[in-house]
Amino acid sequence: xxxxxxxLNKKKIIIAIPNPAFAEALKxxxxxxxxxxxxxxxxxDHLVERLHLIKEDPSTTLDAVIISSSLAVKQSDKRHEFLAxxxxxVREDFSKSSIIFLxxxxxxxxxxxxxxxxxxxxxxxxxQKSEPLNIKQLIKCIDxxxxxxxxxxxxxxxxxxxxxxxxxxxxxxxxxxxxxNKDKAHRRQDKQNVKEGEVxxxxxxxxxxxxxxxxxxxxxxxxxxxQTNKTILPDIMEExxxxxxxxxxxxxxxxxxxxxxxxxxxxxxxxxxxxxxxxTHSSILIANYLASHGYSVKLLELSGNxxxxxxxxxxxxxxxxxxxxxxxxxxxxxYVKSAxxxxxxxxxxxxxxxxxxxxxxxxxxxxxxEFHRASTQVVVASGSEWKQHNIKRFLSSNHxxxxxxxxxxxxxxxxxxxxxxxxxxxxxxLEIPFHSDPFDSQDDTNEQFDLVFDxxxxxxxxxxxxxxxxxxxxxxMFLLIFFISR
Numbered sequence: 001x002x003x004x005x006x007x008l009n010k011k012k013i014i015i016a017i018p019n020p021a022f023a024e025a026l027k028x029x030x031x032x033x034x035x036x037x038x039x040x041x042x043x044x045d046h047l048v049e050r051l052h053l054i055k056e057d058p059s060t061t062l063d064a065v066i067i068s069s070s071l072a073v074k075q076s077d078k079r080h081e082f083l084a085x086x087x088x089x090v091r092e093d094f095s096k097s098s099i100i101f102l103x104x105x106x107x108x109x110x111x112x113x114x115x116x117x118x119x120x121x122x123x124x125x126x127x128q129k130s131e132p133l134n135i136k137q138l139i140k141c142i143d144x145x146x147x148x149x150x151x152x153x154x155x156x157x158x159x160x161x162x163x164x165x166x167x168x169x170x171x172x173x174x175x176x177x178x179x180x181n182k183d184k185a186h187r188r189q190d191k192q193n194v195k196e197g198e199v200x201x202x203x204x205x206x207x208x209x210x211x212x213x214x215x216x217x218x219x220x221x222x223x224x225x226x227q228t229n230k231t232i233l234p235d236i237m238e239e240x241x242x243x244x245x246x247x248x249x250x251x252x253x254x255x256x257x258x259x260x261x262x263x264x265x266x267x268x269x270x271x272x273x274x275x276x277x278x279x280t281h282s283s284i285l286i287a288n289y290l291a292s293h294g295y296s297v298k299l300l301e302l303s304g305n306x307x308x309x310x311x312x313x314x315x316x317x318x319x320x321x322x323x324x325x326x327x328x329x330x331x332x333x334x335y336v337k338s339a340x341x342x343x344x345x346x347x348x349x350x351x352x353x354x355x356x357x358x359x360x361x362x363x364x365x366x367x368x369x370e371f372h373r374a375s376t377q378v379v380v381a382s383g384s385e386w387k388q389h390n391i392k393r394f395l396s397s398n399h400x401x402x403x404x405x406x407x408x409x410x411x412x413x414x415x416x417x418x419x420x421x422x423x424x425x426x427x428x429x430l431e432i433p434f435h436s437d438p439f440d441s442q443d444d445t446n447e448q449f450d451l452v453f454d455x456x457x458x459x460x461x462x463x464x465x466x467x468x469x470x471x472x473x474x475x476x477m478f479l480l481i482f483f484i485s486r
Contacts, residue, residue: 011036012036012037012038012060012061013062013065013142014038014040014041014051015027015037015041015066016047016065016066017040017042018042018043018071019042019070020267020373021375026135032135033135042373043071044072044083045343047067047071047086048086049345051065051090055093062097063098063142064142065097065098065100067083067087067090067100067102068103069083069104069105069111071083080110081164084111087101087120098141100142101115103123103124104126105125107125108156111163112157113155116151116152116154121145123154265348265353266353266354267348267373267375268354268355268374268375268377269371269373269378270357270380271361271365271377271378272360272379272381273361273362273381273382273394274387279358279360280303280305280358281435281438282380283299284299284439285449287354288438289446289449290356291331291332295353295354296352297333297334297355298333298336298350299335299355299357300347301335302338302342302358302365302370303365304360306337308337309337312328315330326339331439334352359371362379372401375404376404376453377406378406379406380408380410381408383417383420388420388423391420391424391427392424395424402427402428405427406429408432408448410433410434414431433445433448
């Protein structure tokens, strides 16, 4: 097959933004401008993994990385210093690639100062009073970075914000990717950009005088470490280093990477407004619907109910030892049983195109952040009149994104769905018919899922069946006429 020269000539970028809805919208903007988006990464582990694959593949080029300042946020910890180290590693490994930084932080934050010190000038602040992001401007920044004069102001930062010293650069990250049975270590090493005993004076006019002076304790620490030939770590608490600044990448040898599938990966999170509404049942319905249309699907049990163990026994037989494997396959769907430790990045980098998250009840799940990151959010609710108030209670949460949120209500009439949508402005609800066996396909259920995933598969199947039936009837009539005329 001849190479697609048009595809080869396209600029190639990666979008690393934890908000899937915003990231996908930005992706469409770039693709409309003939820019090829290699990947959308919503977690920092996924970004590092994808960059490693590109670095190992000489046939793939990378023109730019779009990074959000919230990429490394973990719960209430923003981990900005850690993010700066990741960006420094990207800068080192992809020196010819542009970095475009979308910052949630205001002018005066030391993260921005450190980025400028790295030579990263494509910095856009959400809070700055200027025009909204312009896709053509972002594309222009790939080949022509913003001038230093526009970002020089970011070098002056608020000394009251705790931050390490970065006169000599960020902390380099060494990524060790080893086999499955070996320890995986990720070390940070202090980068020595000046000779020992010397102090650079080139930046005296660019850095605040207060950031150049050491107090007596720091001078004593430097002297003592010189005597013992030890490397000094910057001002980061040891607890923070242990918990936040090291990460484990998935084992590259244990997975198959299919490029076009990873790019098109979709995450569907399923939660119940209350206990007993059928979250697991709905998750299996969705997974089997997608698998029946040719997608590679993985279902993760995050509810903590361990119901997949009983499903495996029902399928494999009561005598099966469910402790032997963490996952099993039924009719093309990979089911991953509940585990004590869970890392979403391990599954984002699998060969599956669609990941369904069975999260149990909204108020009790321990992984609610994954629900909000998912590209499609499914909420299973009860249609009983005396329980519909729970939908209002759910909507009162400040974390509901109605553009990505779909309500599924089992065993109700179309009128009930209309009433629910009328009483709760802005929501989109679907009626899920009686479907006793979620492993069996049902046209009426599939038609509802067609509305969610915008495929129209079921209607197309019906049209094909009707066309075949009509054609068979016409042929039969011609045969009858033929034999009668004889």
